[in-house]
Amino acid sequence: MNCRSFRNQLDALDNDDLPIEMLVHARSCPECAAEAAALKAALSLYRLPDLVGSPDVAPRVMALLPFVPAPRRSVSMGNWLVTGFVIVFSMVLVPLLAEFRALKAVYGNVFTVSLSMALGLFVTLYAGAFIMSHLDEFTRRLKEREAQHGRAA
Numbered sequence: 001m002n003c004r005s006f007r008n009q010l011d012a013l014d015n016d017d018l019p020i021e022m023l024v025h026a027r028s029c030p031e032c033a034a035e036a037a038a039l040k041a042a043l044s045l046y047r048l049p050d051l052v053g054s055p056d057v058a059p060r061v062m063a064l065l066p067f068v069p070a071p072r073r074s075v076s077m078g079n080w081l082v083t084g085f086v087i088v089f090s091m092v093l094v095p096l097l098a099e100f101r102a103l104k105a106v107y108g109n110v111f112t113v114s115l116s117m118a119l120g121l122f123v124t125l126y127a128g129a130f131i132m133s134h135l136d137e138f139t140r141r142l143k144e145r146e147a148q149h150g151r152a153a
C-alpha cells in the first residue's frame with residue numbers, strides 16, 4: 001500500500017478501526033499515521049455530546065483544548081506608546097539633572113559617552129521588542145497595501 005491509497009481508504013472509512021493493511025502502512029509511514037491520528041481525534045471531537053446539555057463540562061473542555069490556538073500575551077498599542085514616550089522624555093531630562101552635571105564634572109566625557117551608549121542600547125532593545133511583537137500586524141498591513149497598489153495599477 002502506498003500513501004495515496006492509504007489516504008483514499010482513510011477518507012472512505014466508516015469507523016475508527018483501520019484495516020490490517022492500513023495499520024501495516026501506518027507503522028512504517030509516520031505522515032500517514034499522523035493523518036490517521038488527526039482524523040481520529042477530529043472524529044472523536046465531532047462525536048462529543050453537546051456542551052450545553054451536559055452537567056459535567058470539564059472533560060469536554062479538556063478534549064477541546066488541543067484544538068484551541070495557544071493564547072498570546074499582548075500589550076496594547078497605548079501602553080507601547082506611553083512607554084516609548086517615557087523613554088524619550090527621560091533621555092531629554094537626564095542631561096538637565098543636577099546629578100548628571102555633577103557626574104559629568106567628575107568623570108568628564110567618558111560619563112556622557114557611556115550614558116549615551118547605554119540609553120541608545122535601551123532604545124534599540126525597546127524598538128526591537130516593539131517590532132518583533134508586531135511582526136504579524138506589520139506583515140498584514142504590508143499585504144493590504146500591496147493588494148491596494150495591485151488594484152490601482
Ligand SMILES: [Zn+2]
Binds near residue numbers: 003004029031033
Ligand atoms: Zn504513507
